[in-house]
Amino acid sequence: EGLGTVFKLVWKSNHLQQIGISALLRDEGLMSFLPTGHENCMRDMIVSNKLCRPIAHKIHNYKETAKCLRRHIAPEDSCPCRQMFDSRFRPENGCVLSGDIELVRDPTLRELITYGPKFRDAQSSIDPLEILRESADNFIDRRLRRGEHRDVFTPWKDELLRRAQERLSRFADERAPSVLLEKCAPALAYLRSFLVLAPTDKAPNNTIFICKRLYSHIMRQELEKKDDAYELENRSLAEILATHTEFLKSLHLPVEEKVPSLFALPKMHKSPPGWRFIAGSAKCSVGVCSRILQKILACVGAKLREKNDRILVETGVRRFFVVRDSLETSNFVSSWKREGVARGMLSFDFSTLYTTLPLDDVCEKVSRVIDEACEDMPEAKYHHMFSVSVSRGQAHKASWVDVKRNMHTSTTHVFSVEESKQLLRFVVHNTFVHNGGRVLHQRLGIPMGTNAAVDIANLYLYSYEAEFIDSLVKRDIQAARQFHLTFRLIDDCLSLDNPGAQLFLTPLEQGGVYPAFLTCSRTNLSSQLTNFCGIRIEGQEDRFTTAVYDKKKDFPFTVINYPQARSNIPRSILYSVFTGQLHRFYRISNTCEAFLQDAAALHQTLVTRNGLSRGVLSAKFRAFVGAHVSKYRAKRNTLVNRLQALLTEKEFVGNSAGSRVLQRTIKQGLWLAIEDNALMCD
Numbered sequence: 312e313g314l315g316t317v318f319k320l321v322w323k324s325n326h327l328q329q330i331g332i333s334a335l336l337r338d339e340g341l342m343s344f345l346p347t348g349h350e351n352c353m354r355d356m357i358v359s360n361k362l363c364r365p366i367a368h369k370i371h372n373y374k375e376t377a378k379c380l381r382r383h384i385a386p387e388d389s390c391p392c393r394q395m396f397d398s399r400f401r402p403e404n405g406c407v408l409s410g411d412i413e414l415v416r417d418p419t420l421r422e423l424i425t426y427g428p429k430f431r432d433a434q435s436s437i438d439p440l441e442i443l444r445e446s447a448d449n450f451i452d453r454r455l456r457r458g459e460h461r462d463v464f465t466p467w468k469d470e471l472l473r474r475a476q477e478r479l480s481r482f483a484d485e486r487a488p489s490v491l492l493e494k495c496a497p498a499l500a501y502l503r504s505f506l507v508l509a510p511t512d513k514a515p516n517n518t519i520f521i522c523k524r525l526y527s528h529i530m531r532q533e534l535e536k537k538d539d540a541y542e543l544e545n546r547s548l549a550e551i552l553a554t555h556t557e558f559l560k561s562l563h564l565p566v567e568e569k570v571p572s573l574f575a576l577p578k579m580h581k582s583p584p585g586w587r588f589i590a591g592s593a594k595c596s597v598g599v600c601s602r603i604l605q606k607i608l609a610c611v612g613a614k615l616r617e618k619n620d621r622i623l624v625e626t627g628v629r630r631f632f633v634v635r636d637s638l639e640t641s642n643f644v645s646s647w648k649r650e651g652v653a654r655g656m657l658s659f660d661f662s663t664l665y666t667t668l669p670l671d672d673v674c675e676k677v678s679r680v681i682d683e684a685c686e687d688m689p690e691a692k693y694h695h696m697f698s699v700s701v702s703r704g705q706a707h708k709a710s711w712v713d714v715k716r717n718m719h720t721s722t723t724h725v726f727s728v729e730e731s732k733q734l735l736r737f738v739v740h741n742t743f744v745h746n747g748g749r750v751l752h753q754r755l756g757i758p759m760g761t762n763a764a765v766d767i768a769n770l771y772l773y774s775y776e777a778e779f780i781d782s783l784v785k786r787d788i789q790a791a792r793q794f795h796l797t798f799r800l801i802d803d804c805l806s807l808d809n810p811g812a813q814l815f816l817t818p819l820e821q822g823g824v825y826p827a828f829l830t831c832s833r834t835n836l837s838s839q840l841t842n843f844c845g846i847r848i849e850g851q852e853d854r855f856t857t858a859v860y861d862k863k864k865d866f867p868f869t870v871i872n873y874p875q876a877r878s879n880i881p882r883s884i885l886y887s888v889f890t891g892q893l894h895r896f897y898r899i900s901n902t903c904e905a906f907l908q909d910a911a912a913l914h915q916t917l918v919t920r921n922g923l924s925r926g927v928l929s930a931k932f933r934a935f936v937g938a939h940v941s942k943y944r945a946k947r948n949t950l951v952n953r954l955q956a957l958l959t960e961k962e963f964v965g966n967s968a969g970s971r972v973l974q975r976t977i978k979q980g981l982w983l984a985i986e987d988n989a990l991m992c993d
Contacts, residue, residue, distance in 0.1 A: 316356040320446045323363055326439040328882055329482050330475045333358050341474065344467040349454060360881055367428035369492055370499070370518060373509035374591060377530055377574035380747030385528050392505060392522040402583070406522035407506060410579055410868040414520050417498035423491045427516035427871040431879040433488040443475055444468075488877065512576045512587045514863055516871040519577050529575055533588055534744075534751060540666065541751040544743060548750050551743055555596040558737060563719045564599050565704050571595040571760070573744040580865040588666075590744055590758035599704050601738050601762040603724065606709035607697045607731050608677070608766035614684040614711070615773065628791045630780035632799040633769050637844035638898050640798045640805065644848060645857045645901035649808060653793065655838040656850060657812040661802040662830040664768055666756040669828075670739050673757065676774040677767060678732045683777075685728050697726045738763055765801055772799065772825070779814075779824045798843070804831075805843040807855070846899055858905035859896055869920075876922030889917060889928055893935045903943040907950065911957035929955075 318336060320327070333356075335341060342353050384390075392407045400409040407414070415421040423430070451464045492499075502508070507526040511519045534541050544551065552568045559566050571590045578585040592598055612633065619631035634640050688695050691713045698712040700723055718725040726734065738761070742753040757764050776799075783791040796807035806812040816831050817823030825831060835841035839850040847860035863870035873888050874880060892913055900906040910932060917923040932954060936947045943950070 316352045317359050318356055318446065318450050319359045319361065321363075321442060322360045322879070322881060323434050323442055324437040324439045325433070325488070325879055326437075326479065326482070327442065330439065330443065330478050332443070332475075335471070335474060335478075338474075341467070341470055344470045346459075346463040346467070348456070349464075352454065363431050363434065363879055365429045365431050366423065366426075366492060367510075370424065370428055371508050371510065372503045373507050373521075373526070373576075374572065374574055376507050376523060376526060378572040378746060380527060380530055382527075382747075384524060386522065386525045390522060390524050392524070395505065400520065406525040408519070408521050408525065408577065408584060410511060410517055410519045410866070412868075415498075415502065417495055419491055420495035420498045420502070423495060424518050425871065426875045426878070428510060428518060429516055430875055430877075432492050433490050433877075433879055435490050435493070439479060440472060440476060444472060447471060509574075509576055511866075512578045513580055514866060514870045517579075517866075517868070519579060521577065526575065529586055530573070530746065533575065533586070534573065534746060538755065540753060540755040541744070542754050544750045544752045546750075548745065551750065552596055555741065559596070559599070561719075562724065563721050564603075564701070564724075567594050567596055567598055567704070569595050570743045570745040570750065571758075572746050573758075579867065580862065587759065589760040590742065590753075592758065592761040597738055597741050597761070599701065599706070600734055601764075602704075602706040603699050603701065603709075603726075604731075604734050604738050604763040605766050606699050606706045607726065607734070608681075608763060608770060610697060610709040610711065611681050611684045612766065612770065612773075614687060615680070615770075618684070618687045623795075626784075626788070627795070628780065628784055628788065629795045629797065630777045631773065632776055632794075632797045632804070633773060634798050634800050637800060637846050638895070640800070640843065641846050641857050641899045641901075643798075644796070644807065644846075644855050645899075647796070647855060649850070649853050649855070651808065653808045653810050654850065655809070655812070656805070656807050656835060656841045656848065657809070657815065657833065657838075658803070658805045658835045658841040658843050659815060659831045659833045660804065662832050664802045664829065665759050665764060667828050667830075668756050668768070668771065670754070670757075673739055673767060673771055674732075674736050677735055677770050680770045680774050681728060681731060681735075694727065696728065697731055699724045699726065735767075739767070768801060772829075775819065775825050779819075783811075800844050803834075803844050805841065805848075807848075807850075856902055856905070858900050858902065859909045873917060873921050885921075885923055886927055886931055889913065889923070889931050890935060893932065894939070897940060897942075901942075903945050903950070906943070907953050907957060911954055914954070914958060 318332075320332065336353050336356055336358070342350060345352065386406045390406055393401065393404075396407050396414060398404055400407050400411055400414045402408055412421055412425055415424060423432070447468050451461050451468065454464070455461060502520075505523060507521040507523055508518050509521060509526075511517050548570060551570065556566050556568065571592045573588055573590050575586045575588050578587055592601065616631055616633070619629065623629050685695050688711060693713055693715045696712050696714055696717060697709050698714075699709045700707045702722060712725060714725060716725075717727045717730060739757060742758050742761070744751050744753065744758075757767055780791055780794060783794075790811055793809045793811055794806065796809060797812075798805045804815060806815060814823045815825070816833065818827035819825055820827055841848050842860040842862070845860055845862065847858045849856045849858075863872065874885055876882075876885060878885075893910060896906050896909040896913075900909065914925075914928050914932070917928060918925050929951075933947070933951050936950050940947070940950065945953070
């Protein structure tokens with residue numbers, strides 16, 4: 312009801328763009344055909360576009376390979392990939408492990424993969440008028456009131472389709488884009504028979520090619536390693552699911568009789584490449600419990616943040632280092648005035664976080680943190696509990712409630728504090744993976760991929776951080792105050808102008824912060840320059856300068872980031888990406904030049920690689936500067952002119968490479984025949 316009128320449209324064809332549905336539905340002439348009582352329903356109307364499925368499920372085969380996990384022969388000289396593919400795709404003359412698209416010989420398949428797995432391919436034999444007719448029927452069914460017959464909407468529907476047909480007729484000669492997946496299906500099947508195609512860690516829109524023998528070997532090494540992280544389960548899959556079902560039914564929770572499979576993603580930004588192992592837990596027997604636990608722990612984290620903000624104001628000591636996102640850090644650091652003699656930066660991350668956590672210790676520490684949050688609540692009339700609503704297996708925001716007793720229905724759940732701890736123990740101790748026909752029980756670490764993993768890890772690390780700061784306050788409160796400029800985003804940490812920062816790298820057993828099994832590795836070499844979660848921070852005399860840091864530049868290949876003009880999506884999405892990134896650049900960069908450099912680089916990428924219009928992007932930039940940019944001293948026209956100068960310096964405007972890209976884009980029929988002015992109005 313708060314959204315107003317919603318017109319749902321299934322976006323199966325880019326020809327829908329030519330109709331201009333939003334403007335058409337709001338046309339006064341068309342609205343005059345609406346029946347009595349519905350005349351004004353379109354004035355606050357929102358068009359909701361449901362997009363078709365991206366190509367990832369057709370391209371990638373890493374999940375099925377990991378789940379089946381056949382006993383391939385170990386990688387060796389006789390591996391077929393070593394005869395089939397050039398040595399430049401095989402590190403150290405071993406098996407194939409490469410993100411180089413030149414490995415693909417079929418030109419159509421190569422083009423498709425360069426668009427990325429989120430690309431939405433054109434669909435054959437799709438009539439845009441039929442799509443609009445179905446959407447109109449759905450809209451009418453939802454608008455009908457009791458006693459009304461759907462025939463009262465017939466004049467409006469007929470006029471809508473007539474006007475849509477009239478607009479489509481202007482583009483009758485335009486050639487429909489070809490369906491790339493159909494053209495390259497044989498080449499793709501051949502490639503998948505020898506190689507595993509998977510997204511890369513930190514750059515999921517890039518496809519990595521991996522020898523099947525190598526991938527199976529890596530998976531088996533992880534599942535059979537000698538640290539007892541995974542243990543072969545004696546119970547059958549049916550017995551495990553029966554135990555989970557009994558627990559879920561006791562809480563009136565939906566049952567998903569499925570156990571996740573483990574799969575591996577390559578870390579191509581590392582040298583040599585590493586691997587990240589993830590349990591595909593979107594739909595599994597503990598999935599709904601993990602989603603509920605995530606909401607409860609987020610509620611606990613919010614309460615701890617509130618408590619520690621109060622302590623910070625009262626004592627000047629900060630003991631809650633967790634930040635919601637990198638923008639929170641940039642907002643704080645960019646406006647901070649440096650004082651005192653301490654100067655320096657330390658950034659570090661946890662080399663092994665999720666995989667090394669002892670499960671009993673996790674349950675104990677996180678349970679204590681839940682108690683800490685509960686104790687900070689005002690005195691309860693009855694009992695403090697957590698209320699969570701669940702619909703269709705999805706959990707919604709949790710909140711603290713003061714009630715007499717717990718309650719569990721199909722849609723509303725009120726968990727006592729003790730029940731929330733039981734839920735934690737159930738999720739942590741019931742991680743099973745099903746690979747190669749075997750069921751294994753994870754006995755060490757929590758799986759990446761389960762919803763609650765981030766919140767569990769956050770609160771677990773917080774327990775050690777808060778304990779360390781509390782003990783430091785008792786010994787030397789001034790030293791504790793030096794940790795004020797410390798930030799942690801999951802497993803990435805930053806501490807600025809802190810003489811005691813090295814204690815983060817010192818094991819707890821030797822007076823440091825974290826226990827020895829949580830290995831911390833320093834990530835910056837300079838004491839006055841560091842990169843932290845997409846932010847480049849440089850120390851100046853009396854302040855810090857912040858700019859955007861793109862980690863994707865560390866990859867040995869070109870990273871695919873943004874949607875393609877050819878993708879089967881509304882064009883408003885294409886250009887909204889540019890506006891959204893401008894917001895991010897502006898919030899992070901506290902110098903005008905850094906903001907403009909990032910904007911120019913993105914502008915260039917979207918035109919040369921993604922086929923967007925230079926004129927529309929420039930208009931979007933002018934509109935953004937006029938509406939949002941105020942913290943820089945430069946005027947709007949100065950910023951716009953400086954951007955154009957930067958584009959010229961990059962030899963982009965009018966260069967032969969850019970022109971060839973645009974000409975090829977037009978020849979392939981990637982552009983809809985619509986003028987830039989109409990796009991800017993839209």
